[in-house]
Amino acid sequence: MPVAVVTDSTAYLPAELLAVHRLTVVPLTVVLNGAEGLEGVETFPGDATRALRSRRVSVSTSRPAPEQFARTYRRLLDEGAEGVVSVHLSAELSGTVAAARLAAADLGDRVTVVDSRSCGMGIGFPAVAAAEAAATGADLPAVRAAARGAVARTTTFFYLDTLEFLRRGGRINAAEALLGTALSVKPIMYMPDGAIVLRDKVRTASRGVARLVDLAVEASGDVDVDLALHHLAAPQRAEALREALAARLGARLRDTYVSEAGAVVAAHAGPGLACVVVHRRPPVAG
Structure with a gap:
């Protein structure tokens, strides 16, 4: 090429x-307690999620x-x-x-x-x-x-169990984190113009998955789409998303990719992440 x-x-x-x-x-690069590792080469999602759950290991990225x-x-x-x-x-x-x-x-x-x-x-x-x-x-x-x-033509939405990890990493401010954790609210985020912004709030993880489905269908418009579904230590949520979106989008759904997100995102999102990326295909010429 x-x-x-x-x-x-x-x-x-x-x-x-x-x-x-x-x-x-x-x-x-992911840094666990001062030890550096290249994402996907030396450091993997499980390394970061275990560190975050232990609370005794500092996690950062560069x-x-x-x-x-x-x-x-x-x-x-x-x-x-x-x-x-x-x-x-x-x-x-x-x-x-x-x-x-x-x-x-x-x-x-x-x-x-x-x-x-x-x-x-x-x-x-x-x-x-x-x-x-x-x-x-x-x-x-x-x-x-x-x-x-x-x-x-690409839109990203994701559900988090908590905003705490985004706050720790400086990806959102403390006020947003407080809003997201008040009364055990579960946040749904999106990325207008590249920044992470609170899009919606739900009470439970199951409602979070259902809301992600609605948002993804809305974002797909009336064209054929490809989907990517990412998760962190939550494969059942990715599978629930896949099944629900396949049923809702029908023949307009072309390719679907399901994967666990890597250690960099794990460091900032925390376990429980469920993400859907909607890619609207361009119109076919002629």
Whole structure:
């Protein structure tokens, strides 16, 4: 492919999509009690969730260094790519996009960085769209446009058992966390323009799953959609989402991907996360 596509480990792309679309992944770092590990390589979801539950282990995350991106970009260019499109975790949540842009600046116009304004498969769907465009021989501007178009057609909602972990990580403010924990309210969040915002409140986890289904159906509009369902130590919630959405969307539901989110999201969301990412397919030409 004339254009290579790079993403980061928080896309949580299924292995088959990584292989088929020849995507390159740069991992973020998870720090457990001062010990660093690369997400998906050295540190996994269970490591973070066990640490969070123990309350005796500090958990934090850090972006890749610009030099990690620079090495990746140079390697792909040296291997024959004419350009690189790099699609990453929302700049509202992480310095990953900033690090990628610092690295890209040293390589002129051969590398461009796209802010997904999301996480999980909210990054993954745009990265796949970019790779699909690249596979047709599209040039760098067209591949970048494919990624940005997919960003605009992708919506992410997620249910949390508590806002405490987002508050600890500085992803929301203390007032929002207090609102979410008052009277045992369960929060449902979404990501307008890349920031995490309280979307709704429910009383129980089952109502949270039901509300996620309603929101996902609403976000799908009247077009064909792909779905990604992420969870953290809550596979039954992901399965409930899959079954309910399959029944509600019927023939409009094309591809569905179910996976556990990784250690970076685990560090900030905590056990119990249930997430649905809706990717609206573009109209078929003609």
